[in-house]
Amino acid sequence: MPPNPATYDTASESTAGPGTLDGMKWLWTPAWIAxxxxxxxxVAGFLGLGWWQVTRAAGGNSLSFGYAIEWPVFAGFVVFVWWREVRHARRGPREEHPSPPSSAAAGPEPAAATPAVRRPVRVTRVPAAPVAGAEDGELADYNRYLxxxxxxPGASPGDYPG
Structure with missing residues (x-):
C-alpha cells in the first residue's frame, strides 16, 4: 500500500532507500556537531542545577522549590529549540510556487522587485521664514531664554534673569 502523499515525508529518504542513515549525514557537519x-x-547543566535546587529545597530553603521546577523547564526549552532547528533544516528551503501566468492585457511585470527595506531619504530642512511684523511675543521670550x-552652560534654569 503506497503512503498517503499528503502526510508522507520523504526528506529523510535518499537513493539508498528508506530506513537508511544516508539522508542524515548533514547532521554530522562541524556546525551541527557544535x-x-x-x-x-x-540540558545536562540545567538538569544538574535543578537537582541542586531540589537538595536545597529538601534542606529547608522554600524558595528553591520554584527553582527546582524552573531549571528542568529551561532544559525542555533547549531540547524544543534544538528539535525545531533539526526539523527546519531537514525540510530545506521552501520552494516558492510560481504565480499563474497573467494575461497580456495586464502589462509587463517590473524588472526587479521592490526591496523590503528601503534606505532613508535625507532631507535638509530650512527654517520657515517668519511673517514680517507678526512675531509672537511668547515665542520671542522663549527663544531669548534658550x-x-x-x-x-553651567547655569540652572532658575538663574535666568528674565
Missing amino acids: RHVAMVVL SWLNAN
Missing part, C-alpha cells in the same frame, strides 16, 4: 554538543551540555541657556 549544536548537538551545546544542547547536551545545556539662547541665554546656550550662552551659560
Whole structure:
C-alpha cells in the first residue's frame, strides 16, 4: 500500500532507500556537531542545577522549590529549540510556487522587485521664514531664554534673569 502523499515525508529518504542513515549525514557537519554538543551540555547543566535546587529545597530553603521546577523547564526549552532547528533544516528551503501566468492585457511585470527595506531619504530642512511684523511675543521670550541657556552652560534654569 503506497503512503498517503499528503502526510508522507520523504526528506529523510535518499537513493539508498528508506530506513537508511544516508539522508542524515548533514547532521554530522562541524556546525551541527557544535549544536548537538551545546544542547547536551545545556540540558545536562540545567538538569544538574535543578537537582541542586531540589537538595536545597529538601534542606529547608522554600524558595528553591520554584527553582527546582524552573531549571528542568529551561532544559525542555533547549531540547524544543534544538528539535525545531533539526526539523527546519531537514525540510530545506521552501520552494516558492510560481504565480499563474497573467494575461497580456495586464502589462509587463517590473524588472526587479521592490526591496523590503528601503534606505532613508535625507532631507535638509530650512527654517520657515517668519511673517514680517507678526512675531509672537511668547515665542520671542522663549527663544531669548534658550539662547541665554546656550550662552551659560553651567547655569540652572532658575538663574535666568528674565
